[in-house]
Amino acid sequence: MMTYKILVVDDEPDLREILQCNLENAGYEVDTAESAEEALHILSPEHNLILLDVMMGGMSGYRMANKLRNELKLKTPIIFLTAKDTENDLLTGFSAGADDYISKPFSLHEVLARIKAVLRRTKTEPERTELHVGSMTIDFVKKLVKTNGEDIKLSPKEFGILSMLAKQPGRVFSREEILAEVWHGDSYVLDRTIDVHIARVRRKLGEDACHLTNRQGYGYCFEE
Known part of the structure; x- marks a missing residue:
């Protein structure tokens, strides 16, 4: 609890x-x-x-x-x-x-x-410190991700994206919102860069990549 x-x-x-x-x-x-x-x-x-x-x-x-x-x-x-x-x-x-x-x-x-x-x-809600879904565990404090008990090595940007989406499952985040949060609004980062990073995260998550979805035309979402 x-x-x-x-x-x-x-x-x-x-x-x-x-x-x-x-x-x-x-x-x-x-x-x-x-x-x-x-x-x-x-x-x-x-x-x-x-x-x-x-x-x-x-x-x-x-x-x-x-x-x-x-x-x-x-x-x-x-x-x-x-x-x-x-x-x-x-x-x-x-x-x-x-x-x-x-x-x-x-x-x-x-x-x-x-x-x-x-x-x-x-209406302040305690922020999640850990999430378990499928065979994946995300530790938001230690910035660690495991699937089937094995450590998944994510770059800081990759973890930033996954953490942002996973903390609010079901909410769709636009590329602009991800850019503002993870890249702090860096104007030199293109939308395509975000797509590439998310593709890398999905590849590293293996079977748990199904939780990271693309809502075509809207953005990305984490599904529990």
Whole structure:
């Protein structure tokens, strides 16, 4: 069963420990960071929500949220933790991209309730870390693919394509979407290059290539 993963960012060690312990007891996976700078370093697509302190040394929570929303274009839900609770503070927090705001001191019951509400409201789903289909296993974290227990050697681009499609089975991705995600929009890469890479992936997957399909005129799709 997949579990929601939360990143707690606060410069108070005792508070980080209390939040981590209680969130883990509630069934969440938890990573912690003592600064916004550290949080930006360890934040990954696997994190489903960020509990973010506003007032920290160095980069503030507001600045981190602005960076996530405006520079990195990430939509990971953010709940601010702060001793500030004036109307201006609330407006600043929400304009920075917050999904909710909890004033210190707070009860752990309130934190858990707010987390559940935000996850439900934003419809955040835990990202798959592994997929088993047919005789194939894809480990998205270790970037490994096996068929019938044998390792399949894929290039980074080939794994990027397979991973992109397999994480959302049934969805058809256009060549333009694959180009933007895997080649980061490199204008020198042609649509034909994507077709060649997918043909190579299919050849390496052998009998499991049937899961990687071409929807003529639309793009490519992974079928479970």
